Amino acid sequence: MSERARTAARPTEEAAEPRDDDRPESSDDQPAEPATGADAAIAALTAADVEHVFGVQGGAIMPVYDALANAEAGPSHVTMAHEQAAAHAADAYGQVTGTPGVCMATSGPGATNLVTGIADADMDSDPFVALTGQVPTEFLGNDAFQETDTVGVTRPITKENYFAGDADRIGATVSEAVELAGTGRPGPTLVDLPKDATTTETDAGPEPGRLPTYYDAPEKADEAAVEAAAEAFARAERPVVLAGGGVVKADAAPELRAFVDAFDVPVVTTMPGIGSVPEDHERCLSWAGMHGTGAANMAISHTDCLFAIGTRFDDRLTGGVETFAPGAEVIHADIDAAEISKNVEADHALVGDAAAVIEQVHEKLDSRVEAADTSSDRHADWREQCREWEAEYPMTYAAPKDEPVKPQFVVEVADEATPDDAIVTTGVGQHQMWAAQYWTYRDPRCWVSSHGLGTMGYGLPAAIGAKVAAPDREVVCFEGDGSFLMTVQELSVAARENLDITVVVLNNEAIGMVRQWQDAFFEGRHTASEYGWVPEFEPIAEAFGAKGFTLDHYDEVADTLEAAFDYDGPSVVDAQIDPRENVYPMVPSGGDNSGFALSEEQL
Amino acid sequence: MSRRNGEAAEAEDAADADDADDAEDGANSQFADPSERREGLTGPGPDDRPRPAERRSKQGVRIDPEAEASHPARRTTISALVKHEPGVLAEVAGLVSRRQFDIDSLTVGPTTNPETARMTLTIEEPEPGVRQVEKQLEKLVPVISVRELGRDAVRRELAVLKVHDDRPAAVESVVEMFDGEVLDAQPGTVTVEVTGSSAEVDRAVEAFQRFGVRELTRTGTAALARGNEWTTHAEEERYERQRIDPRTNRATDQSTTETAPGAPTDDD
Ligand SMILES: Cc1ncc(C[n+]2csc(CCOP(=O)(O)OP(=O)(O)O)c2C)c(N)n1
Numbered sequence: 001m002s003e004r005a006r007t008a009a010r011p012t013e014e015a016a017e018p019r020d021d022d023r024p025e026s027s028d029d030q031p032a033e034p035a036t037g038a039d040a041a042i043a044a045l046t047a048a049d050v051e052h053v054f055g056v057q058g059g060a061i062m063p064v065y066d067a068l069a070n071a072e073a074g075p076s077h078v079t080m081a082h083e084q085a086a087a088h089a090a091d092a093y094g095q096v097t098g099t100p101g102v103c104m105a106t107s108g109p110g111a112t113n114l115v116t117g118i119a120d121a122d123m124d125s126d127p128f129v130a131l132t133g134q135v136p137t138e139f140l141g142n143d144a145f146q147e148t149d150t151v152g153v154t155r156p157i158t159k160e161n162y163f164a165g166d167a168d169r170i171g172a173t174v175s176e177a178v179e180l181a182g183t184g185r186p187g188p189t190l191v192d193l194p195k196d197a198t199t200t201e202t203d204a205g206p207e208p209g210r211l212p213t214y215y216d217a218p219e220k221a222d223e224a225a226v227e228a229a230a231e232a233f234a235r236a237e238r239p240v241v242l243a244g245g246g247v248v249k250a251d252a253a254p255e256l257r258a259f260v261d262a263f264d265v266p267v268v269t270t271m272p273g274i275g276s277v278p279e280d281h282e283r284c285l286s287w288a289g290m291h292g293t294g295a296a297n298m299a300i301s302h303t304d305c306l307f308a309i310g311t312r313f314d315d316r317l318t319g320g321v322e323t324f325a326p327g328a329e330v331i332h333a334d335i336d337a338a339e340i341s342k343n344v345e346a347d348h349a350l351v352g353d354a355a356a357v358i359e360q361v362h363e364k365l366d367s368r369v370e371a372a373d374t375s376s377d378r379h380a381d382w383r384e385q386c387r388e389w390e391a392e393y394p395m396t397y398a399a400p401k402d403e404p405v406k407p408q409f410v411v412e413v414a415d416e417a418t419p420d421d422a423i424v425t426t427g428v429g430q431h432q433m434w435a436a437q438y439w440t441y442r443d444p445r446c447w448v449s450s451h452g453l454g455t456m457g458y459g460l461p462a463a464i465g466a467k468v469a470a471p472d473r474e475v476v477c478f479e480g481d482g483s484f485l486m487t488v489q490e491l492s493v494a495a496r497e498n499l500d501i502t503v504v505v506l507n508n509e510a511i512g513m514v515r516q517w518q519d520a521f522f523e524g525r526h527t528a529s530e531y532g533w534v535p536e537f538e539p540i541a542e543a544f545g546a547k548g549f550t551l552d553h554y555d556e557v558a559d560t561l562e563a564a565f566d567y568d569g570p571s572v573v574d575a576q577i578d579p580r581e582n583v584y585p586m587v588p589s590g591g592d593n594s595g596f597a598l599s600e601e602q603l
Numbered sequence: 604m605s606r607r608n609g610e611a612a613e614a615e616d617a618a619d620a621d622d623a624d625d626a627e628d629g630a631n632s633q634f635a636d637p638s639e640r641r642e643g644l645t646g647p648g649p650d651d652r653p654r655p656a657e658r659r660s661k662q663g664v665r666i667d668p669e670a671e672a673s674h675p676a677r678r679t680t681i682s683a684l685v686k687h688e689p690g691v692l693a694e695v696a697g698l699v700s701r702r703q704f705d706i707d708s709l710t711v712g713p714t715t716n717p718e719t720a721r722m723t724l725t726i727e728e729p730e731p732g733v734r735q736v737e738k739q740l741e742k743l744v745p746v747i748s749v750r751e752l753g754r755d756a757v758r759r760e761l762a763v764l765k766v767h768d769d770r771p772a773a774v775e776s777v778v779e780m781f782d783g784e785v786l787d788a789q790p791g792t793v794t795v796e797v798t799g800s801s802a803e804v805d806r807a808v809e810a811f812q813r814f815g816v817r818e819l820t821r822t823g824t825a826a827l828a829r830g831n832e833w834t835t836h837a838e839e840e841r842y843e844r845q846r847i848d849p850r851t852n853r854a855t856d857q858s859t860t861e862t863a864p865g866a867p868t869d870d871d
Pocket of ligand 1: 430454456457480481483484508510512514
C-alpha cells in the first residue's frame with residue numbers, strides 16, 4: 001500500500017519542514033483540479049501540520065480518503081483493523097506528541113465504533129480529532145443506510161463537535177476542530193462530514209488559527225490569587241505538591257522540577273501525572289489514589305497545604321472526598337476554570353497554564369522567602385516524616401522462586417531492559433496497576449494509559465499510535481489476557497506496518513481485577529471472571545505475523561523479554577504469571593486514602 | 604492449557620535476571636537465591652498509623668468536624684447569551700442532564716442581535732453547584748457569556764390555564780386578582796393567561812385549582828438584569844456591534860460571522 005510506504009519512509013526532517021501550501025492541489029506544475037469539500041478537510045489537516053491519520057474506510061468517508069490519497073503533502077494514513085483502535089491510536093499519538101491525534105471513520109457503525117475512544121480521550125483530556133463520514137444531507141433524518149446521529153451521540157463526550165454540511169465551511173471547520181482539540185485543556189473534537197458536502201466543489205480552504213473566544217484564555221493566573229496562594233504555601237508546615245496530567249500536557253515538568261527542588265517539598269503525582277517528576281527523585285513519593293503508594297497516600301492525607309496542579313480530583317485519586325486531604329488548604333491550578341471546586345473546594349484558584357502558574361508561584365515564593373528569611377529546612381520534619389513513610393511502605397512483593405512468576409517482577413525486568421525514554425502503554429486491569437507501580441518513570445509522556453474511562457483493550461492500539469508518534473523510541477505494551485483480547489486484531493496492523501512494539505501479556509487466565517474485587521467484596525464468587533480456557537497467545541501472535549514468545553519461569557523472564565525487545569517488529573510475550581496475585585496497596589472505592597489496605601484482610 | 608515447562612524451566616542460570624535487578628536498589632536480588640524470600644507489602648496497618656481527624660463535606664469543602672456540613676440549595680437565575688445556531692439547546696440541555704444539575708426551568712429565545720439567543724435557567728443548587736453551572740455553561744463553544752442574575756433582576760413567567768367554566772364570575776375575579784386575561788371562553792372551559800414572577804404564577808395556579816384546572820402550560824422564567832446593568836458581560840459589546848449598518852441594512856457583528864457567512868465583514 002502506498003500509504004504504508006509513506007508512513008515508513010517519511011523522513012522526520014521532511015515532516016518538520018514548514019508547509020505553506022495549504023492547498024496542495026494548486027501547485028504550479030500541475031493542472032489545478034477542482035477542489036472539493038473533502039480536499040478542504042485534508043488541506044486543513046495539512047495546514048495544521050497533521051502528519052498521521054488513523055482510520056478505517058467506508059462508504060460515507062470515501063471522498064475524504066480519496067482526497068487524502070490525492071493530497072501531495074498531506075498526512076499519511078495507518079489503516080486500522082477496528083475504528084475503536086483507530087481512536088485509541090490517535091489518542092496515544094496525541095499523548096506522546098502533545099499535538100492532536102487524528103482518526104477517520106465512516107458513518108454509522110464506523111462512527112459508533114469510535115465512541116469508546118472518543119470518550120476515553122474526553123476523560124483524559126487528550127488532544128484528539130475525529131473526522132466521520134455522514135450520509136448525504138438529503139437523506140439525513142430518514143434512517144438512511146448507515147445513518148447515525150453522530151453529532152448527537154458524541155455531543156456529551158466531545159469538547160465540541162461540528163456538522164459540516166456546507167462544502168465552503170469544511171476547511172474552516174476542520175481547522176477550528178484541530179485548533180480547539182489542542183488548545184487550553186486538550187480534548188476530543190469531531191467533524192461530521194456528509195458525503196454531498198465532501199464531494200461538492202469549493203474554493204474555500206482551511207482557516208488555521210481560528211479559536212472560539214472562551215479558549216483564548218490568558219496563560220497566567222490572577223496576580224492577587226497567586227499572591228494569596230504563595231502566602232498560604234509559605235505558611236504551610238506540611239506542604240505537598242500534587243502533579244496531575246495537566247503538568248504533562250502543559251509540558252510543565254521542568255517548571256515543576258525547579259519548584260520542587262527550590263523549595264524542597266514532597267511531590268506526589270496522580271496516575272495521569274506519572275512522569276511529570278522523575279519517580280526516582282528524592283522528593284517524589286510516586287502516585288496517590290486507589291493503588292498508589294503508602295507514602296503518597298499518607299502525605300496527601302496529612303498535608304496542611306496541597307498545591308494541586310492540573311488535576312480534576314477524580315474519585316480514584318480522592319477516594320471519599322470527605323477524607324481527601326481533609327486538613328489541607330487547597331491551591332488548585334488548572335487551565336479549565338470549571339475544574340476549580342468541582343469535586344474539592346479550592347481555597348486558592350489559579351486558573352492558567354500549568355507552566356506559567358508554577359513559575360508565578362515560584363517567583364512569589366522566592367521574594368517572600370527572602371523577605372521573611374525563611375530557613376530552607378523549614379519543612380525538615382515533614383520531609384523526614386515523608387521519608388519515613390516511604391521506608392515504612394516500600395513497594396515490595398513476595399516472590400518465592402518455586403511459585404509462578406510474579407507480574408511485578410516481569411514489569412521490573414522489562415523496565416531494566418529498556419531505555420529510560422521507553423513508552424509504556426497498557427490495557428486496563430491489574431496489569432495496568434503493576435505497570436504503573438513497578439516501572440520507574442523518569443520523563444513525561446512515557447506513561448500512556450486509559451485513566452478516566454478505564455478502557456480494556458487500550459494498550460495495543462495505543463502502542464501503535466505511540467510508535468507512529470515516536471518511531472525511534474522503545475514501545476512496551478502491558479496487557480491483561482482479557483484486555484488484550486478486546487483489540488487483539490490490531491496485531492495485523494502492527495505486522496503490516498512493521499511496527500517494532502512489544503506486547504507483554506501478564507496472563508493470569510482471568511480478568512484478574514474483577515476476580516480481586518470478587519474476593520474482596522463478593523465473598524469470592526468468581527462470576528464471569530475466570531476463564532475455563534484461554535487461547536494461546538504465542539501462536540496467535542505468529543498467525544498475525546508478529547513474533548510470539550511464552551515465559552512461565554523466573555529464569556526465562558529476562559532472556560525472553562530481551563529477545564522480544566530485540567526482535568525487529570511486533571512481538572508478543574505471553575507472560576504466564578501467578579493467577580492469585582493481587583494489586584495492593586488498595587483504597588476501596590469511596591474510602592479514606594490514609595486507610596489504604598496492604599492486603600485483603602485489611603479491607 | 605499452554606503452560607510451558609520445557610527446557611527453560613530447567614535452566615539454573617538466573618544471571619540475566621540478576622543483572623536486571625542490580626540497578627533496582629537490589630530490590631530483586633533475592634532471585635539469586637530463591638530461598639531468600641522477600642516479604643509482601645509491609646508496614647503498619649490502617650489501625651496502626653496516624654489518621655487525619657479533619658473532614659470535608661460531600662461537596663469537598665473543609666468543615667469543622669463537630670459542625671454539621673450544610674450547603675443549602677438556593678434558587679437562582681442564570682442567563683446565558685448563546686450563538687443562535689442549531690444544536691445549542693440540545694447541547695445545553697444535555698449538559699444539564701449529564702451533570703445532574705437541578706433545574707426548574709430553561710427558556711430560550713431571540714435577543715436584539717439576530718445572531719444570538721438568550722437562555723434563562725432557573726436552578727436550585729448549593730453554592731458550589733451554582734458556580735459549576737456557570738462554568739460548565741461557559742465552556743460550551745456556542746455559549747458566549749454567562750451570568751448569575753442578582754435577586755433584583757426582572758423575572759417573568761407566563762402560564763396558560765384551562766379551567767372548567769362552572770363558575771365564570773368567580774373565575775373572572777381570580778383573573779382580575781392576578782392581573783390575568785381571559786383568552787378564550789367556551790361552553791365548558793375558560794382559558795386564562797397569567798404572568799408574573801414564578802412565585803406569583805404559582806399562587807395563581809393554586810388559586811385556579813378550586814375551579815378544577817383541566818390543562819396547564821407554563822413557559823419558565825425569562826429574565827433581564829435591572830436598570831442600566833447588562834444581563835451578561837458580552838451584552839453591551841454585542842449590542843453595539845449588532846447595530847444595523849445603514850449601507851447594507853445588515854448587522855455588522857464580526858465575531859459571529861461564522862454563523863452568518865453572508866454578513867459583511869469589511870467595516871470593523
Ligand atoms: C471495556 C471494558 N469492559 C469491562 C471493564 C471492567 N474491567 C475492569 S478491569 C477488568 C479485568 C481485566 O482483565 P485482564 O485484562 O485479564 O487484566 P488483569 O486484571 O487480569 O490484569 C474488567 C473486566 C473495563 N474496564 N473495560
